[in-house]
Amino acid sequence: MESNPVEQELAPEIEDIVEERISVASQRQLIWWRFRKHRVAVVATALIVIFYTIVIFADFLATNVPADSEAFRGLMPPQQVHIFDGWKPSPHVCAVTGARNPITYQKDYVTDCTEKIQVRLFARGYDYKLFGVIPTDRHLIGLSDDTLRPEDYIYILGTDKQGRDMYSRLLFGTRISLTIGLFGVALSLVLGIVLGAVSGFYGGLIDNLIQRLVEIVRSIPSIPLYMGMAAAFPHDWSILKIYFAITIIISLFAWTDLGRVVRGRFLTMRDEDFVTAAMLSGASQRRIIFRHMLPSFYSHIIAAATLALPLMIIAETTLSFLGLGLRPPAISWGTLLQDAQNVQTIALTPWLMIPAIPVILVILALNFMGDGLRDAADPYSN
Amino acid sequence: MQSPEPETVVTDEDTGTRPLLSVEDLQTYFFTDEGTIKAVDGASFDVYSGRTLGIVGESGCGKSITAKSILQIIDNPGRIVGGQVKLSSNGDASKNLLEMEPNGEEIRSIRGGEISMIFQEPMTSFSPIHTFGNQIIEAIRLHSPLDKEEAHGLAVDWLRRVGIPSPEQRMSEYPYQFSGGQRQRAMIAMALCTEPRILIADEPTTALDVTTQAQILDILQTLQKQNDMSIIFITHDLGVIAEVADVVAVMYLGKVVEIGPVESIFSSPKHPYTKALLSSMPTIDAAPRERMPSITGAIPHPQNRPSGCSFHPRCPSYMSDICGLREPDLVSIGTDQQASCFLYGRN
Amino acid sequence: MLGYLIRRLFYAVLAVWAVSIISFFIINLPPGDYVTSYIAQLAIQGNIIGAEEAESLREYYGLDQPSYVQYLKWMNQIRQGNLGFSFEFGLPVNDVIGERLVLTMILAAATIVFIWIVAIPIGILSAVRQYSIWDHTFTFFGFVGLAVPDFMLALIMMYFSFVLFDFSVGGLFSPEYVTASWSLGRGFDLAQHMIIPIIILGTAGTASLIRITRANLLDELRKPYVATARAKGLSEWRLILKYPVRMALNPAISMTAYILPFLVSGSIVVSVVLGLPTVGPILLKALVAQDMFLAGGIILLIGWMTVVGTFLSDLLLVWADPRVKFEGR
Ligand SMILES: Nc1ncnc2c1ncn2[C@@H]1O[C@H](COP(=O)(O)OP(=O)(O)OP(=O)(O)O)[C@@H](O)[C@H]1O
């Protein structure tokens, strides 16, 4: 069999790559096996997947345009979806009538189940673009078209003060809050990896300087700083601008944990045989860092990133809650919870507290998932 | 509860008495997520007054766990699941240590009192944040009615005896201020200051350089003579064993596979494993450049112990009709040697 | 040891300086200079300032000079104990912050004590009885405690104390003590009112300290020196308390330095929700109104407080762990 010289020269390289792939795969598989044993972490991961599905399909799942308000239905309590009417399957919600209480001037709502509003799956609703491209008006649930009357309405989780649908707003809040976290983590990941890698790889003076920087950043309370910076955003900034500005501010302070993880790994790894071997064989430093060192602990990085995500979400939610982060009309978990700031609201209209549930669930799930990942990536760290 | 007394093969000529400590069929297992590890699985040996028993074996064969089992200081998830550890007291009754309540007062008075232990890692066997004096005085006062000052005096005295210079001053120092050899000396002082009847020394010299090693062995032997103390000396260094032991027990995968007087073991080893161990020992008169023979194959993981005689996959005298099927018992060969191998009888 | 202390002190000074730079940066963030806003503010109140007076004010703050001069002037003022003037309150910043800063410090310190008292015993119990019911229970609560943001915990606590006990949480004093001068009764009243804020603030810290103590103790329990101590015949609890627990306390001490900034952050948010008279609500108000000397002053002072607190816990670590003295030589 004839083979040209170029091919011959390439052969060992290819072998190398194949071998590498096998070892990487088995490493990945090992991690996956260990992770699977961590039941809670697996459940948590499923939950996170569900939440990010909501992020993608927020429009499809929504029942109303989140910004639309019906002033005369402010603070309406949630409507329960009934699947059966007696024994007959006939999904519907009950009508709710409101009247202003002459003494308290509060609106009192009464659920009136004699009047039924029909709902169905895959109903027609407002127009939107699925994945931002496919125009459609189908929604998972909605008012049934056949029996639709103009005065019909559906508010599964009630409405806020301005009569906006809490359920749809919650879906869109989830979208913003969960993506802002992702951007933040991506940004601090870059900062953390670069600074951590430089610090751990070169050691010495550079390491010392960067470590001092980390220490100083850490010894300063972050919320007041976030607040100070966020408060200075010009009022005429668009939502998008504020969104990115917030992400940047949060990342500026949140990279330290990731940086520490990366640095620690680099320090231990610098002395390991395969790195020494790569150095001796004259590989360039960039190649050593990116081809040899980073891949060998990217599982640690994923774990650290997963653990950093909840901190981002908490930071954004807290800032927006205080009125210094995203501002209405932007919808996030923080801005939604702003309505639930005092005891009276909470006591009289408890459904305004509902956004607290996904916040806690997501943060809890991310923590469990990150912990499981970390244990799986490094069974001896604890 | 009459369990058959094992034949007393190694007798003390002077007294012909019972052993001071007798370990019978000791079994210590670790119950981990991945399965049960039989770290010690039926180890038996006797220790006589004033004598040294050497325990040898490759790394991981269960030497340390055997030693810790005697004092019942096995860490989780380990448990002693069977066997007896009989300590004869001054009267004629002997106590089974394994029947004592774990961490109860009775066993605690024996730990560090009648039986002391020196550990493998001199660097980490002291608490790094307590002064050395604090730790040794604690050991003394746990087993004697001395007050603090008397205990201090005794501790200083012992430090001097094990050859630590300016002991007064070292009492108030922390372990990180000691060198490795000094720590090991200090460890010996701490183990001996309660004048135990038995000292368990788990590789006391492995981490040390040769000169220090020789000094430590010297100290141990001197002190042994002074106090008529028994020593269980654990090591994987056959050279050291030849120097210090009176009786040698060879362990393989949690079992004692051969036991006998040191001269017999070295001059006429019986078990194929012992033979292999001895032949892998470098000797001065070996021809230069001759390849050192080593035991073929690797030690199996204790979790998948081979069936039958656990040495059979590596054994040069493997007999296919029996070795992989049945487990051999310890049988007497000659007057004072025992080995568990079907070469010497198929009972 | 001296070397270690000097190094720590040096970092603390560096952090103090960094905080002052950041605070100064924040003060200068909003568009327009301070004097323009000040004049505008006075104009609303009906006081018109002449151009001359405005000019002298500008000069006083060095507004016509490069920013490092302004920074130095500001620092010089602070050295004299003058944080500037708050036009939102129409008072010197010192007077606005005054007692509130003390209360912030008391709250943070009390929370740290709370965290230690609760977390250390639970951490020890969880480690010594690993995988017991207690261990699992506390581990789970630890996770929940870490997951719930402070402000949300405050909302939930408020909700339940209102619904279940018809009791509204808020403030740090009963009405009769709000403006009273300090006395035993006022201190006692404060202690009572602080319980719920402390629990809210301390939950996350407690949860992480439990985890840290447990993990470290589990590590320590496996170390050879524990076997040595056991082989001496020491009883199990005495042994655990004397050796591994003492060792596990060291990370707990360094941990304190690490939680302190979070506590201060959290106290600001919790104070806003619960209406506590700490610097928190004032900071929010100042930021919303862009009353920058007040906001910058608060950020500067709590930043400095935190740095000092961190330095103090470093000192504690030197005292607790002889190895630090040795290594730092
Ligand atoms: N904590 C533990 N958990 C699980 N298995 C253990 C534990 N401690 C020891 N073992 C197992 O018990 C076996 C015996 O260990 P042991 O420490 O007695 O070996 P050793 O003979 O003293 O070896 P070395 O010469 O290296 O000290 C080992 O194979 C080890 O796998």
Ligand SMILES: [Mg+2]
């Ligand atoms: Mg050992």
